[in-house]
Amino acid sequence: MHNNDKLLEISKLVFELTMVGSTDNDLDVLLEQLFSVLQKLPTLQIQSKGAILMFSPRSKPVRVAQYGLKPFWATDEKHDELNGFAHPFNEQATLATISIHTPSYGQQQSSVQQVCILPLYANQQPLGQVLLFTAQDWVPSGNELEFLTDLSHALSSIISRFLLNATLRLREIELEDARTEAIRRLGTASEYRDNETGMHVMRMTNIAGAIAKAMGLSEDQREILLITAPMHDVGKIGIADAILLKPDRLTTDEFDIMKTHTEIGGRLLKGSDTLIATARDIALCHHENWDGSGYPKGISGEDIPVLARVCSIADVFDALMSNRPYKDAWALERTVAYIKTESGKKFDPAAVNAFDKALPEILRIRELYREDVIDPTEVVNLPELPVRETRWICWDESLSVGIAVIDEHHRYLFDLVNDLIDVVANKMGARELGRVLKALGQYAQIHFQAEERMMQQYNYPRLDIQVTQHQHFLTRMKEFNEELHQNPLIAQFEILVYLRDWLVAHIRDEDTQLSALVWQATTPYRG
Numbered sequence: 143m144h145n146n147d148k149l150l151e152i153s154k155l156v157f158e159l160t161m162v163g164s165t166d167n168d169l170d171v172l173l174e175q176l177f178s179v180l181q182k183l184p185t186l187q188i189q190s191k192g193a194i195l196m197f198s199p200r201s202k203p204v205r206v207a208q209y210g211l212k213p214f215w216a217t218d219e220k221h222d223e224l225n226g227f228a229h230p231f232n233e234q235a236t237l238a239t240i241s242i243h244t245p246s247y248g249q250q251q252s253s254v255q256q257v258c259i260l261p262l263y264a265n266q267q268p269l270g271q272v273l274l275f276t277a278q279d280w281v282p283s284g285n286e287l288e289f290l291t292d293l294s295h296a297l298s299s300i301i302s303r304f305l306l307n308a309t310l311r312l313r314e315i316e317l318e319d320a321r322t323e324a325i326r327r328l329g330t331a332s333e334y335r336d337n338e339t340g341m342h343v344m345r346m347t348n349i350a351g352a353i354a355k356a357m358g359l360s361e362d363q364r365e366i367l368l369i370t371a372p373m374h375d376v377g378k379i380g381i382a383d384a385i386l387l388k389p390d391r392l393t394t395d396e397f398d399i400m401k402t403h404t405e406i407g408g409r410l411l412k413g414s415d416t417l418i419a420t421a422r423d424i425a426l427c428h429h430e431n432w433d434g435s436g437y438p439k440g441i442s443g444e445d446i447p448v449l450a451r452v453c454s455i456a457d458v459f460d461a462l463m464s465n466r467p468y469k470d471a472w473a474l475e476r477t478v479a480y481i482k483t484e485s486g487k488k489f490d491p492a493a494v495n496a497f498d499k500a501l502p503e504i505l506r507i508r509e510l511y512r513e514d515v516i517d518p519t520e521v522v523n524l525p526e527l528p529v530r531e532t533r534w535i536c537w538d539e540s541l542s543v544g545i546a547v548i549d550e551h552h553r554y555l556f557d558l559v560n561d562l563i564d565v566v567a568n569k570m571g572a573r574e575l576g577r578v579l580k581a582l583g584q585y586a587q588i589h590f591q592a593e594e595r596m597m598q599q600y601n602y603p604r605l606d607i608q609v610t611q612h613q614h615f616l617t618r619m620k621e622f623n624e625e626l627h628q629n630p631l632i633a634q635f636e637i638l639v640y641l642r643d644w645l646v647a648h649i650r651d652e653d654t655q656l657s658a659l660v661w662q663a664t665t666p667y668r669g
Protein backbone atom coordinates (compact mmCIF):
# COMPACT_ATOMS: atom_id res chain seq x y z
CA MET A 143 0.00 0.00 0.00
CA HIS A 144 1.45 3.37 -1.01
CA ASN A 145 1.47 6.33 1.31
CA ASN A 146 -0.85 8.42 -0.85
CA ASP A 147 -3.35 5.60 -1.20
CA LYS A 148 -3.20 5.16 2.51
CA LEU A 149 -3.98 8.79 3.23
CA LEU A 150 -6.78 8.75 0.74
CA GLU A 151 -8.28 5.60 2.22
CA ILE A 152 -8.12 6.97 5.74
CA SER A 153 -9.73 10.23 4.83
CA LYS A 154 -12.47 8.42 2.94
CA LEU A 155 -12.97 6.08 5.85
CA VAL A 156 -13.07 8.83 8.44
CA PHE A 157 -15.53 10.75 6.32
CA GLU A 158 -17.82 7.74 5.98
CA LEU A 159 -17.57 6.91 9.66
CA THR A 160 -18.21 10.49 10.70
CA MET A 161 -21.41 10.40 8.71
CA VAL A 162 -22.56 7.40 10.74
CA GLY A 163 -21.55 9.05 13.96
CA SER A 164 -23.65 12.08 13.22
CA THR A 165 -26.85 10.25 12.34
CA ASP A 166 -26.97 7.26 14.60
CA ASN A 167 -25.63 6.87 18.10
CA ASP A 168 -25.08 3.16 17.68
CA LEU A 169 -21.65 1.57 17.96
CA ASP A 170 -22.80 -1.64 16.26
CA VAL A 171 -23.67 0.42 13.20
CA LEU A 172 -20.27 2.09 13.38
CA LEU A 173 -18.54 -1.31 13.38
CA GLU A 174 -20.66 -2.48 10.48
CA GLN A 175 -19.57 0.58 8.52
CA LEU A 176 -15.96 0.02 9.50
CA PHE A 177 -16.01 -3.54 8.22
CA SER A 178 -17.68 -2.58 4.97
CA VAL A 179 -14.84 -0.13 4.32
CA LEU A 180 -12.11 -2.55 5.43
CA GLN A 181 -13.43 -5.14 3.00
CA LYS A 182 -12.56 -2.77 0.19
CA LEU A 183 -8.92 -3.11 1.23
CA PRO A 184 -8.19 -6.79 0.54
CA THR A 185 -4.47 -6.49 1.27
CA LEU A 186 -5.48 -6.11 4.89
CA GLN A 187 -6.52 -9.65 5.64
CA ILE A 188 -9.25 -8.70 8.06
CA GLN A 189 -12.17 -11.04 8.57
CA SER A 190 -15.77 -10.02 9.10
CA LYS A 191 -15.63 -10.28 12.82
CA GLY A 192 -14.73 -7.84 15.57
CA ALA A 193 -15.73 -5.98 18.70
CA ILE A 194 -15.28 -2.80 20.68
CA LEU A 195 -14.15 -3.23 24.26
CA MET A 196 -14.13 -0.48 26.86
CA PHE A 197 -12.09 -0.41 30.02
CA SER A 198 -13.94 -0.40 33.29
CA PRO A 199 -12.51 0.77 36.60
CA ARG A 200 -14.41 -2.06 38.23
CA SER A 201 -14.12 -5.15 36.08
CA LYS A 202 -12.48 -6.72 33.07
CA PRO A 203 -13.01 -4.86 29.78
CA VAL A 204 -16.67 -4.64 28.78
CA ARG A 205 -17.72 -5.47 25.26
CA VAL A 206 -19.95 -2.61 24.10
CA ALA A 207 -20.39 -3.48 20.42
CA GLN A 208 -19.70 -6.35 18.06
CA TYR A 209 -19.80 -7.39 14.44
CA GLY A 210 -20.10 -11.03 13.34
CA LEU A 211 -20.25 -12.09 16.99
CA LYS A 212 -23.24 -12.62 19.23
CA PRO A 213 -23.63 -10.07 22.02
CA PHE A 214 -22.51 -11.49 25.34
CA TRP A 215 -26.03 -11.65 26.74
CA ALA A 216 -27.22 -13.74 23.80
CA THR A 217 -24.70 -16.54 24.39
CA ASP A 218 -23.85 -18.24 27.61
CA GLU A 219 -20.38 -17.49 28.89
CA LYS A 220 -18.89 -20.81 27.83
CA HIS A 221 -19.86 -20.20 24.22
CA ASP A 222 -18.64 -16.64 24.15
CA GLU A 223 -15.59 -16.46 21.90
CA LEU A 224 -14.22 -13.42 23.69
CA ASN A 225 -14.96 -14.61 27.18
CA GLY A 226 -12.36 -13.28 29.58
CA PHE A 227 -10.34 -11.58 26.85
CA ALA A 228 -7.91 -9.00 28.18
CA HIS A 229 -4.81 -7.71 26.45
CA PRO A 230 -2.41 -5.01 27.69
CA PHE A 231 -3.00 -1.55 26.28
CA ASN A 232 -0.56 -0.64 23.56
CA GLU A 233 -0.29 2.73 21.87
CA GLN A 234 0.17 1.17 18.44
CA ALA A 235 -1.97 -1.22 16.50
CA THR A 236 -0.75 -4.69 17.47
CA LEU A 237 -1.39 -8.28 16.59
CA ALA A 238 -2.23 -10.83 19.23
CA THR A 239 -3.60 -14.31 19.43
CA ILE A 240 -6.51 -15.34 21.57
CA SER A 241 -7.40 -18.88 22.38
CA ILE A 242 -11.01 -19.73 21.84
CA HIS A 243 -12.69 -22.47 23.78
CA THR A 244 -15.76 -23.87 22.13
CA PRO A 245 -17.56 -26.71 23.85
CA SER A 246 -18.69 -29.33 21.37
CA TYR A 247 -20.32 -32.61 22.26
CA GLY A 248 -19.47 -32.10 25.90
CA GLN A 249 -15.77 -31.54 25.22
CA GLN A 250 -13.85 -28.28 25.23
CA GLN A 251 -12.24 -27.59 21.88
CA SER A 252 -9.51 -25.01 21.79
CA SER A 253 -8.38 -23.09 18.78
CA VAL A 254 -6.20 -20.06 18.29
CA GLN A 255 -7.38 -16.92 16.58
CA GLN A 256 -5.28 -13.96 15.46
CA VAL A 257 -6.66 -10.51 16.13
CA CYS A 258 -5.52 -7.01 15.42
CA ILE A 259 -5.94 -4.71 18.41
CA LEU A 260 -6.48 -0.99 17.87
CA PRO A 261 -6.07 1.28 20.90
CA LEU A 262 -8.83 3.75 21.73
CA TYR A 263 -8.26 7.01 23.60
CA ALA A 264 -10.45 9.70 25.07
CA ASN A 265 -8.76 12.88 26.34
CA GLN A 266 -5.37 11.19 26.07
CA GLN A 267 -6.53 8.44 28.43
CA PRO A 268 -6.90 4.80 27.38
CA LEU A 269 -10.60 4.20 26.71
CA GLY A 270 -10.64 0.73 25.25
CA GLN A 271 -9.71 -1.40 22.27
CA VAL A 272 -11.15 -2.37 18.93
CA LEU A 273 -10.61 -6.02 18.06
CA LEU A 274 -10.49 -7.09 14.43
CA PHE A 275 -10.25 -10.81 13.66
CA THR A 276 -7.65 -11.42 10.93
CA ALA A 277 -6.50 -14.31 8.74
CA GLN A 278 -4.44 -16.71 10.82
CA ASP A 279 -1.05 -16.27 9.17
CA TRP A 280 -1.36 -12.68 8.05
CA VAL A 281 1.77 -10.61 8.65
CA PRO A 282 1.02 -6.92 8.01
CA SER A 283 3.68 -4.70 6.49
CA GLY A 284 5.03 -1.71 8.41
CA ASN A 285 2.89 0.55 6.27
CA GLU A 286 -0.20 -1.43 6.99
CA LEU A 287 0.41 -1.33 10.73
CA GLU A 288 0.86 2.41 10.48
CA PHE A 289 -2.41 2.65 8.59
CA LEU A 290 -4.13 0.68 11.32
CA THR A 291 -2.67 2.95 14.00
CA ASP A 292 -3.94 6.00 12.11
CA LEU A 293 -7.28 4.30 11.83
CA SER A 294 -7.32 3.84 15.59
CA HIS A 295 -6.84 7.61 16.06
CA ALA A 296 -9.82 8.28 13.82
CA LEU A 297 -11.90 5.69 15.65
CA SER A 298 -10.86 7.14 19.00
CA SER A 299 -12.24 10.54 18.14
CA ILE A 300 -15.47 9.11 16.76
CA ILE A 301 -16.05 6.78 19.70
CA SER A 302 -15.23 9.38 22.33
CA ARG A 303 -17.75 11.63 20.63
CA PHE A 304 -20.31 8.83 20.84
CA LEU A 305 -19.62 8.62 24.52
CA LEU A 306 -19.95 12.36 25.00
CA ASN A 307 -23.27 12.39 23.10
CA ALA A 308 -24.63 9.55 25.20
CA THR A 309 -23.62 11.35 28.40
CA LEU A 310 -25.15 14.65 27.27
CA ARG A 311 -28.36 12.90 26.34
CA LEU A 312 -28.56 11.45 29.85
CA ARG A 313 -28.14 14.89 31.41
CA GLU A 314 -30.85 16.28 29.17
CA ILE A 315 -33.23 13.55 30.24
CA GLU A 316 -32.32 14.10 33.85
CA LEU A 317 -33.26 17.76 33.63
CA GLU A 318 -36.64 16.87 32.16
CA ASP A 319 -37.10 14.24 34.85
CA ALA A 320 -36.38 16.71 37.64
CA ARG A 321 -39.65 18.39 36.73
CA THR A 322 -41.77 15.22 36.78
CA GLU A 323 -40.04 14.20 39.98
CA ALA A 324 -41.13 17.42 41.67
CA ILE A 325 -44.70 16.76 40.57
CA ARG A 326 -44.52 13.18 41.80
CA ARG A 327 -43.27 14.20 45.19
CA LEU A 328 -46.08 16.66 45.59
CA GLY A 329 -48.53 13.80 45.10
CA THR A 330 -46.87 11.53 47.61
CA ALA A 331 -46.51 14.32 50.17
CA SER A 332 -50.27 14.85 50.19
CA GLU A 333 -50.91 11.17 50.76
CA TYR A 334 -48.59 10.84 53.74
CA ARG A 335 -51.04 12.86 55.78
CA ASP A 336 -53.79 10.26 55.91
CA ASN A 337 -52.02 7.10 54.80
CA GLU A 338 -48.92 6.12 56.68
CA THR A 339 -47.07 4.23 53.99
CA GLY A 340 -48.08 5.93 50.79
CA MET A 341 -48.57 2.40 49.50
CA HIS A 342 -52.20 3.09 48.56
CA VAL A 343 -51.01 5.70 46.06
CA MET A 344 -48.57 3.24 44.51
CA ARG A 345 -51.14 0.49 44.27
CA MET A 346 -53.79 2.83 42.92
CA THR A 347 -51.39 4.24 40.32
CA ASN A 348 -50.24 0.84 39.11
CA ILE A 349 -53.78 -0.52 39.07
CA ALA A 350 -54.86 2.50 37.00
CA GLY A 351 -51.95 1.70 34.65
CA ALA A 352 -53.16 -1.89 34.27
CA ILE A 353 -56.72 -0.76 33.50
CA ALA A 354 -55.46 1.81 30.98
CA LYS A 355 -53.43 -0.89 29.25
CA ALA A 356 -56.39 -3.27 29.06
CA MET A 357 -58.46 -0.39 27.66
CA GLY A 358 -55.96 -0.01 24.84
CA LEU A 359 -54.80 3.50 25.76
CA SER A 360 -51.54 4.52 24.09
CA GLU A 361 -48.17 4.08 25.73
CA ASP A 362 -47.74 7.87 25.91
CA GLN A 363 -51.03 8.26 27.72
CA ARG A 364 -50.14 5.51 30.13
CA GLU A 365 -46.79 7.08 30.90
CA ILE A 366 -48.46 10.39 31.67
CA LEU A 367 -51.00 8.53 33.80
CA LEU A 368 -48.28 6.90 35.91
CA ILE A 369 -46.74 10.30 36.64
CA THR A 370 -49.95 12.16 37.34
CA ALA A 371 -52.24 9.62 39.06
CA PRO A 372 -50.32 9.88 42.37
CA MET A 373 -51.57 13.46 42.59
CA HIS A 374 -55.25 12.64 42.45
CA ASP A 375 -55.75 13.60 46.12
CA VAL A 376 -53.26 16.46 46.26
CA GLY A 377 -56.13 18.77 47.29
CA LYS A 378 -56.32 16.99 50.64
CA ILE A 379 -53.51 19.32 51.65
CA GLY A 380 -56.25 21.91 52.11
CA ILE A 381 -58.52 19.77 54.31
CA ALA A 382 -58.35 20.21 58.10
CA ASP A 383 -56.90 17.33 60.12
CA ALA A 384 -60.07 17.09 62.21
CA ILE A 385 -61.92 15.96 59.09
CA LEU A 386 -59.16 14.23 57.14
CA LEU A 387 -57.97 12.07 60.04
CA LYS A 388 -61.33 11.53 61.71
CA PRO A 389 -61.58 7.84 62.65
CA ASP A 390 -65.37 7.73 62.33
CA ARG A 391 -67.65 8.27 59.39
CA LEU A 392 -68.01 11.90 58.34
CA THR A 393 -71.20 13.89 58.91
CA THR A 394 -72.90 15.38 55.84
CA ASP A 395 -71.34 18.77 56.50
CA GLU A 396 -67.90 17.30 56.99
CA PHE A 397 -68.29 15.26 53.84
CA ASP A 398 -69.18 18.41 51.90
CA ILE A 399 -65.90 19.92 53.05
CA MET A 400 -64.04 16.72 52.21
CA LYS A 401 -65.47 16.86 48.68
CA THR A 402 -63.71 20.18 48.08
CA HIS A 403 -60.35 18.35 47.88
CA THR A 404 -61.10 17.92 44.16
CA GLU A 405 -61.44 21.65 43.51
CA ILE A 406 -58.53 22.53 45.78
CA GLY A 407 -56.42 20.05 43.79
CA GLY A 408 -57.60 21.62 40.54
CA ARG A 409 -56.57 25.08 41.78
CA LEU A 410 -53.17 23.86 42.98
CA LEU A 411 -52.35 22.35 39.60
CA LYS A 412 -52.33 25.47 37.45
CA GLY A 413 -50.38 25.44 34.23
CA SER A 414 -50.74 24.62 30.59
CA ASP A 415 -48.28 21.83 29.91
CA THR A 416 -49.64 18.33 29.27
CA LEU A 417 -48.40 16.90 32.52
CA ILE A 418 -49.91 19.56 34.75
CA ALA A 419 -53.10 19.70 32.70
CA THR A 420 -53.57 15.93 32.98
CA ALA A 421 -52.81 15.99 36.70
CA ARG A 422 -55.44 18.72 37.07
CA ASP A 423 -58.02 16.68 35.12
CA ILE A 424 -57.46 13.70 37.39
CA ALA A 425 -57.46 15.67 40.65
CA LEU A 426 -60.60 17.52 39.63
CA CYS A 427 -62.60 14.66 38.10
CA HIS A 428 -61.69 11.42 39.90
CA HIS A 429 -64.94 11.59 41.92
CA GLU A 430 -67.18 12.37 38.92
CA ASN A 431 -69.59 9.58 37.97
CA TRP A 432 -70.40 8.24 34.50
CA ASP A 433 -74.13 8.97 35.04
CA GLY A 434 -73.52 12.53 36.25
CA SER A 435 -74.17 11.85 39.95
CA GLY A 436 -70.62 12.60 41.12
CA TYR A 437 -68.79 15.74 42.27
CA PRO A 438 -67.64 18.50 42.06
CA LYS A 439 -69.32 19.44 38.77
CA GLY A 440 -71.65 16.51 38.09
CA ILE A 441 -70.37 16.06 34.55
CA SER A 442 -71.08 12.73 32.87
CA GLY A 443 -69.94 10.20 30.25
CA GLU A 444 -67.10 11.17 27.97
CA ASP A 445 -67.11 14.72 29.33
CA ILE A 446 -65.11 13.20 32.19
CA PRO A 447 -61.46 12.91 31.04
CA VAL A 448 -60.67 9.27 30.30
CA LEU A 449 -57.72 9.06 32.72
CA ALA A 450 -59.94 10.35 35.53
CA ARG A 451 -62.47 7.60 34.72
CA VAL A 452 -59.68 5.02 34.95
CA CYS A 453 -58.33 6.45 38.22
CA SER A 454 -61.79 6.47 39.75
CA ILE A 455 -62.11 2.65 39.50
CA ALA A 456 -58.54 2.06 40.70
CA ASP A 457 -59.02 4.38 43.67
CA VAL A 458 -62.36 2.86 44.75
CA PHE A 459 -61.13 -0.72 44.26
CA ASP A 460 -58.05 -0.25 46.40
CA ALA A 461 -59.91 1.71 49.08
CA LEU A 462 -62.62 -0.96 49.41
CA MET A 463 -60.03 -3.76 49.57
CA SER A 464 -58.13 -2.01 52.38
CA ASN A 465 -58.79 -1.54 56.09
CA ARG A 466 -59.62 2.02 57.05
CA PRO A 467 -60.17 3.35 60.57
CA TYR A 468 -63.92 3.47 59.90
CA LYS A 469 -64.32 0.22 57.94
CA ASP A 470 -62.93 -3.29 57.44
CA ALA A 471 -61.52 -4.40 54.13
CA TRP A 472 -64.04 -5.93 51.76
CA ALA A 473 -63.47 -9.40 50.31
CA LEU A 474 -62.35 -9.55 46.68
CA GLU A 475 -65.60 -11.09 45.38
CA ARG A 476 -67.70 -8.42 47.03
CA THR A 477 -65.47 -5.63 45.70
CA VAL A 478 -65.47 -6.94 42.13
CA ALA A 479 -69.24 -7.47 42.23
CA TYR A 480 -69.72 -3.90 43.44
CA ILE A 481 -67.58 -2.44 40.67
CA LYS A 482 -69.48 -4.45 38.07
CA THR A 483 -72.89 -3.35 39.33
CA GLU A 484 -71.71 0.26 39.17
CA SER A 485 -70.84 -0.08 35.48
CA GLY A 486 -72.75 2.62 33.62
CA LYS A 487 -73.69 4.31 36.91
CA LYS A 488 -70.61 5.31 38.86
CA PHE A 489 -68.07 3.94 36.38
CA ASP A 490 -67.41 4.04 32.63
CA PRO A 491 -68.56 0.63 31.26
CA ALA A 492 -65.49 0.39 29.00
CA ALA A 493 -63.21 0.98 31.98
CA VAL A 494 -65.10 -1.64 34.02
CA ASN A 495 -64.59 -4.17 31.20
CA ALA A 496 -60.91 -3.31 31.13
CA PHE A 497 -60.75 -3.67 34.91
CA ASP A 498 -62.24 -7.15 34.62
CA LYS A 499 -59.73 -8.10 31.92
CA ALA A 500 -56.82 -6.74 33.96
CA LEU A 501 -57.93 -8.37 37.22
CA PRO A 502 -55.11 -10.97 37.34
CA GLU A 503 -52.55 -8.20 37.00
CA ILE A 504 -54.40 -6.04 39.52
CA LEU A 505 -54.34 -8.82 42.11
CA ARG A 506 -50.63 -9.20 41.54
CA ILE A 507 -50.13 -5.47 42.12
CA ARG A 508 -51.98 -5.81 45.45
CA GLU A 509 -49.50 -8.50 46.53
CA LEU A 510 -46.45 -6.61 45.28
CA TYR A 511 -47.25 -3.41 47.14
CA ARG A 512 -48.51 -4.76 50.43
CA GLU A 513 -48.12 -2.67 53.53
CA ASP A 514 -49.10 -5.24 56.15
CA VAL A 515 -46.84 -7.89 57.67
CA ILE A 516 -46.58 -10.86 55.33
CA ASP A 517 -47.84 -14.11 56.83
CA PRO A 518 -45.30 -16.81 55.85
CA THR A 519 -47.99 -19.47 55.61
CA GLU A 520 -50.37 -17.46 53.47
CA VAL A 521 -51.35 -19.07 50.18
CA VAL A 522 -51.81 -16.79 47.19
CA ASN A 523 -53.39 -18.07 44.03
CA LEU A 524 -52.44 -15.77 41.23
CA PRO A 525 -53.03 -16.72 37.61
CA GLU A 526 -49.93 -17.68 35.61
CA LEU A 527 -48.24 -14.88 33.71
CA PRO A 528 -47.50 -15.34 30.01
CA VAL A 529 -43.95 -16.62 29.42
CA ARG A 530 -41.68 -13.95 28.01
CA GLU A 531 -39.30 -14.34 25.13
CA THR A 532 -36.16 -12.59 26.26
CA ARG A 533 -34.81 -13.81 29.53
CA TRP A 534 -31.63 -12.66 31.16
CA ILE A 535 -32.42 -14.29 34.44
CA CYS A 536 -34.80 -17.21 34.72
CA TRP A 537 -36.93 -18.07 37.67
CA ASP A 538 -36.87 -21.68 38.72
CA GLU A 539 -38.43 -23.47 41.61
CA SER A 540 -35.09 -23.95 43.39
CA LEU A 541 -35.25 -20.21 44.10
CA SER A 542 -38.57 -20.53 45.88
CA VAL A 543 -38.48 -19.31 49.45
CA GLY A 544 -41.64 -21.26 50.27
CA ILE A 545 -43.44 -18.02 51.16
CA ALA A 546 -45.88 -17.29 48.38
CA VAL A 547 -45.92 -13.49 48.60
CA ILE A 548 -42.13 -13.24 48.77
CA ASP A 549 -41.78 -15.54 45.76
CA GLU A 550 -44.17 -13.27 43.90
CA HIS A 551 -42.02 -10.23 44.78
CA HIS A 552 -38.89 -12.01 43.60
CA ARG A 553 -40.49 -13.02 40.33
CA TYR A 554 -41.42 -9.40 39.77
CA LEU A 555 -37.84 -8.28 40.43
CA PHE A 556 -36.71 -10.83 37.83
CA ASP A 557 -39.26 -9.35 35.43
CA LEU A 558 -37.84 -5.88 35.93
CA VAL A 559 -34.30 -7.13 35.27
CA ASN A 560 -35.56 -8.82 32.11
CA ASP A 561 -37.21 -5.53 31.14
CA LEU A 562 -33.78 -3.98 31.45
CA ILE A 563 -32.15 -6.51 29.14
CA ASP A 564 -34.94 -5.80 26.62
CA VAL A 565 -34.10 -2.11 26.77
CA VAL A 566 -30.37 -2.73 26.34
CA ALA A 567 -30.65 -5.46 23.70
CA ASN A 568 -33.17 -3.55 21.60
CA LYS A 569 -31.29 -0.26 22.07
CA MET A 570 -34.38 1.49 23.32
CA GLY A 571 -32.33 4.44 24.50
CA ALA A 572 -31.27 6.28 27.59
CA ARG A 573 -34.75 7.37 28.59
CA GLU A 574 -36.10 3.83 28.75
CA LEU A 575 -32.96 2.67 30.47
CA GLY A 576 -33.39 5.32 33.15
CA ARG A 577 -37.07 4.51 33.55
CA VAL A 578 -36.55 0.78 34.08
CA LEU A 579 -33.58 1.33 36.38
CA LYS A 580 -35.58 3.70 38.51
CA ALA A 581 -38.51 1.28 38.68
CA LEU A 582 -36.11 -1.46 39.71
CA GLY A 583 -34.48 0.58 42.46
CA GLN A 584 -37.84 1.72 43.79
CA TYR A 585 -39.36 -1.72 43.78
CA ALA A 586 -36.32 -3.37 45.36
CA GLN A 587 -36.69 -0.91 48.21
CA ILE A 588 -40.38 -1.72 48.66
CA HIS A 589 -39.64 -5.44 48.59
CA PHE A 590 -36.78 -5.18 51.11
CA GLN A 591 -39.02 -3.24 53.48
CA ALA A 592 -41.75 -5.88 53.23
CA GLU A 593 -39.24 -8.66 53.82
CA GLU A 594 -37.63 -6.91 56.77
CA ARG A 595 -41.02 -6.13 58.32
CA MET A 596 -41.86 -9.82 58.24
CA MET A 597 -38.47 -10.84 59.67
CA GLN A 598 -38.83 -8.35 62.48
CA GLN A 599 -42.30 -9.58 63.36
CA TYR A 600 -41.13 -13.20 63.60
CA ASN A 601 -37.78 -12.44 65.30
CA TYR A 602 -35.82 -13.87 62.41
CA PRO A 603 -32.23 -14.38 63.60
CA ARG A 604 -30.54 -13.42 60.31
CA LEU A 605 -32.32 -10.08 60.05
CA ASP A 606 -29.07 -8.10 60.43
CA ILE A 607 -27.36 -9.95 57.61
CA GLN A 608 -30.37 -9.36 55.40
CA VAL A 609 -30.51 -5.65 56.20
CA THR A 610 -26.79 -5.25 55.45
CA GLN A 611 -27.07 -7.02 52.12
CA HIS A 612 -30.19 -5.09 51.12
CA GLN A 613 -28.46 -1.84 52.05
CA HIS A 614 -25.43 -2.81 50.05
CA PHE A 615 -27.56 -3.48 47.01
CA LEU A 616 -29.32 -0.11 47.23
CA THR A 617 -25.99 1.71 47.62
CA ARG A 618 -24.63 -0.13 44.61
CA MET A 619 -27.66 0.91 42.55
CA LYS A 620 -27.00 4.52 43.48
CA GLU A 621 -23.36 4.18 42.45
CA PHE A 622 -24.42 2.69 39.14
CA ASN A 623 -26.59 5.72 38.56
CA GLU A 624 -23.49 7.89 38.88
CA GLU A 625 -21.37 5.55 36.77
CA LEU A 626 -24.06 5.72 34.13
CA HIS A 627 -23.20 9.41 33.80
CA GLN A 628 -19.49 8.72 33.49
CA ASN A 629 -19.78 6.06 30.86
CA PRO A 630 -23.30 4.91 29.99
CA LEU A 631 -21.94 2.52 27.40
CA ILE A 632 -20.22 0.24 29.88
CA ALA A 633 -22.36 0.93 32.94
CA GLN A 634 -25.49 -0.51 31.34
CA PHE A 635 -23.79 -3.86 30.81
CA GLU A 636 -22.18 -3.92 34.24
CA ILE A 637 -25.55 -3.22 35.85
CA LEU A 638 -27.07 -6.19 34.07
CA VAL A 639 -24.38 -8.58 35.20
CA TYR A 640 -24.48 -7.24 38.76
CA LEU A 641 -28.26 -7.47 39.01
CA ARG A 642 -28.35 -11.03 37.79
CA ASP A 643 -25.52 -12.19 40.04
CA TRP A 644 -26.70 -10.34 43.15
CA LEU A 645 -30.35 -11.29 42.92
CA VAL A 646 -29.74 -14.95 42.26
CA ALA A 647 -27.07 -15.23 44.98
CA HIS A 648 -29.04 -13.27 47.59
CA ILE A 649 -32.25 -15.21 47.02
CA ARG A 650 -30.47 -18.56 46.86
CA ASP A 651 -28.19 -18.02 49.87
CA GLU A 652 -30.19 -15.75 52.17
CA ASP A 653 -33.86 -15.48 51.26
CA THR A 654 -34.41 -19.23 50.91
CA GLN A 655 -33.47 -19.54 54.58
CA LEU A 656 -36.62 -17.58 55.33
CA SER A 657 -38.48 -20.85 54.85
CA ALA A 658 -37.60 -21.47 58.52
CA LEU A 659 -40.35 -18.97 59.31
CA VAL A 660 -42.94 -21.20 57.67
CA TRP A 661 -41.80 -24.09 59.81
CA GLN A 662 -41.82 -21.89 62.90
CA ALA A 663 -45.32 -20.63 62.15
CA THR A 664 -46.79 -24.09 61.54
CA THR A 665 -45.10 -25.91 64.41
CA PRO A 666 -46.85 -25.49 67.77
CA TYR A 667 -44.73 -24.24 70.64
CA ARG A 668 -43.56 -27.20 72.71
CA GLY A 669 -41.72 -25.52 75.58
Ligand SMILES: [Fe+2]
Nearest residue numbers: 374375428429
Ligand atom coordinates in the same frame (compact mmCIF):
# COMPACT_ATOMS: atom_id res chain seq x y z
FE1 LIG B 1 -60.11 11.70 46.17
Ligand SMILES: [Fe+2]
Nearest residue numbers: 552589593653
Ligand atom coordinates in the same frame (compact mmCIF):
# COMPACT_ATOMS: atom_id res chain seq x y z
FE1 LIG C 1 -35.91 -10.89 48.76
Ligand SMILES: [Fe+2]
Nearest residue numbers: 593608652653
Ligand atom coordinates in the same frame (compact mmCIF):
# COMPACT_ATOMS: atom_id res chain seq x y z
FE1 LIG D 1 -33.63 -10.41 51.17
